[in-house]
Amino acid sequence: MGMKKFISLVGKENRHILRDRWTMAILLIMPVVQILLFGFAISTKIRNIRVEIITEKRSEALNRFVSKLDANDYFIFKGYLNESSDIDSEFRKDKADMILHIKGNLDNMSGDPLQNIEVIADASNPSMAASEQLYSLKLIRSFFDRGMKKAGKKGGIHVKFLYNPQLDSAYNFVPGIMGLILMMICAMMTSISIVKEKETGTMELLLVSPTTPLNLILAKMVPYFMISCINLATIMLLSVYLLGVPVSGSLIWLCVVSVLYIFLALAIGLLVSTVMDSQLSAMLLSVAGLILPTILLSGMVFPIENSPAILQWLSCLVPARWYISAVRKLMIEGLSVRFAIMEISVLAGMALVVVSISLKNFKNRLA
Amino acid sequence: MEQRVIEAEHIVKKFGNFAAVDDISFYVEKGEIFGFLGANGAGKTTAMRMFCGLSRPSSGKGMVAGLDIWSASEKIKSRIGYMSQKFSLYSDLTVGENIRLFGGIYGLDEERMKKSGDMLLKKLDMYGEKDVLVKSLPLGWKQKLAFSVSVIHDPEIVFLDEPTGGVDPVARRQFWELIYEAAGRGITVFVTTHYMDEAEYCDRVSIMVAGKIVALDTPANLKKSYGVNAMNDVFTIIARNAGRNE
Structure with a gap:
């Protein structure tokens, strides 16, 4: 009932x-x-980060690095700049989201390559800048890892994302x-x-x-x-x-x-x-x-x-x-x-x- | 002696210091149509809610359908019907669905539900409206339907709280025919109203003022003792006296 x-x-x-x-x-x-x-x-995920590279010398290794960068989903390679270029104006004119400054010759780099690469990012959006920096470090790291292992050197800090590798x-x-x-x-x-x-x-x-x-x-x-x-x-x-x-x-x-x-x-x-x-x-x-x-x-x-x-x-x-x-x-x-x-x-x-x-x-x- | 189906002895309901119902005692006999009159705020609805088990008195004794309102309020619920002041069917359900719902919660079995439901629709001449949503019916029809649904389980008593509010005199007259018909079946009717013409239809009426019952008798006796010809005049005199006493 x-x-x-x-x-x-x-x-x-x-x-x-x-x-x-x-x-x-x-x-x-x-x-x-x-x-x-x-x-x-x-989406808080960032794609298509526009990258420009400042370099003194275009080497074979740099070419390989750029093609790897461009092939990556996260990055678009926009072109090279001179040492004398105005970084500030590149950001202000919205030509790039991030600029890599590569000091010296990538072909015969002595010491940790990371010490010779400067990552410059537009931090007006801090969380975006932080992500851009993380992605690029990871890419640079993996690019140089193989060469470094061959030379018997150890790199700096390894960044690894667990559970959500793609962030x-x-x-x-x-x-x-x-x-x-x-x-x-x-x-x-x-x-x-x-x-x-x-x-x-x-x-x-x-x-x-x-x-x-x-x-x-x-x-x-x-x-x-x-x-x-x-x-x-x-x-x-x-x-x-x-x-x-x-x-x-x-x-x-x-x-x-x-x-x-x-x-x-x-x-x-x-x-x-x-x-x-x-x-x-x-x-x-x-x-x-x-x-x-x-x-x-x-x-x-x-x-x-x-x-x-x-x-x-x-x-x-x-x-x-x-x-x-x-x-x-x-x-x-x-x-x-x-x-x-x-x-x-x-x-x-x-x-x-x-x-x-x-x-x-x-x-x-x-x- | 007639069987008493409602008995109230010194019932009080207080909200804080305010006594909404202030020591009322009366009885209702089986099959009677008992009018429970009073102005708005006199305590009619508060008193009625206590007999239906919707609230408990602050003090006093009461019996409904032979059961004690203190100890057996749950049992009382299956022996009474209730139709409230506000419109009391589900407007987004059809006529048929409302009948089935209330038949179901009052525990009617399938066979009886079908029989009572069909009888009800025939009586109201609403067979064609079985699958119509209740919200699209005219108010007078809704109230007749609500009343019929409230007695679908053949309760001993049906409590009607200002059932005819807002409808025209013709619809009210038709509504009262349904009440007489239910009373004829032996269902005791306890009805609150402030329409004085409706008071004339009751077997006995009580008049409440400020929480107290100030008059209780047949309409004929009340008119005689106040020396007037209509219940409306009785009510006016009582209201005037109450005003003077305050």
Whole structure:
């Protein structure tokens, strides 16, 4: 009997959502759009760095170096400059992003070649300059490595990027988008759909009926839970097959952590709905209190490690921070689940606290 | 003696220091149409919510459908029907879906759901509108449908909170025909209203002022004791007296 009532309620919630075609479409398409946006439009990866080279003498080795540079995806060789050229004006006229100053003859270079090469980059965009410098050092390094080994010399510092050898920003934002989308759909949509019933007065109708509040809430959560699972699958498929971000760790544990996070987000939505009385205020609270912190404090866009201490403390309250960190470990770094125990316990603890507070709140409102 | 289906003894509901319902006692008999009158803010809705299990009294005793409102409020819920002041169906569901939803949450089995649903649609002459979204129906139809859905599980009592707000007199008249029909089936009707012409249709009425019941009798007796010809005049006199006492 109880089950039948529950199924009636779930059916009703499904119809509400299915009938609102536009909202439904937005919910399903949003992750696709975000992945495409972050994956292709807002890429922090730099390509086509325009390089000019200052040199005294064009040697055979330099020719080989230039052709290797030009063949590389990241660089475009724009031409040679003289020692006397005005470097400043090259940047100001936007002819180059980076200039390499090669001192001496590359053919018979004594000592570490890096000591004879100066990398000059336009640092008006510091993160771009830093990336340009990293890429070029790596290229120079690998070019000279073979020759140096032959000569029995050791080079300077080796730079090696683990887990994400291409320095592909997709590795960073895929976990972020998962954290953001799931929070948005679960928390915001559940809270709005419960508050909507308060606004229209239909909530009273359900409360005077013999259904229990728990049934009522669970029925509200079922459809959003399903949509979230679809979104999760969409994001993962797109990131694996379109962006080439692999699931290096255990897929099962990744799903377990995601389901835990979805559950927590649904509970937060319920909590919001017990505090707010109108759809507008529920939405504002969700955006200001959940979505913004998810974007700003979760490490999705800005590294938390660089924030002031107080923000770092605050970020510990943001569920997405823990979720994103767990996804990074399980999906990108391919670590085993025991390295994510901290994150999982925090998420589980949060879920427990939020569920008990919101259920208590929900019942209290009846008195 | 008639069977009493609602009994209230010294019920009080306080919000802070303010007593929204201030020590009311009354009873309603089975099959009666009981009008619960009062101006806006007199405490009608607050009192009604306590009988429906939507809130608990601060003090006092009460029985609904033979069950104690303190200890058995969950059981009471399956024996009553409720239609609220605000419009109370899902506007983005069809007529048929609304019937099935409320049939479902009140635990009707498949066979009974079909039978009651068909009967309901026939009675309202809405068979053709079964697959129409409720939001596209005229208000009068919606209210008749909402009432019929609220008694689909044959409750012992149905609570109606200002059910006819905003509709024209003809639609109100039709609505009251449905109420009489339900009362004829033995369903007790507890209705709040501030339309005084509707008060005339009730078997007995109580009038609430500032949280207290100041008058309770049949419409005929009330008119006689106040020496007037219409319930509207009874109400005016009571309201004037209340104003003078403050």
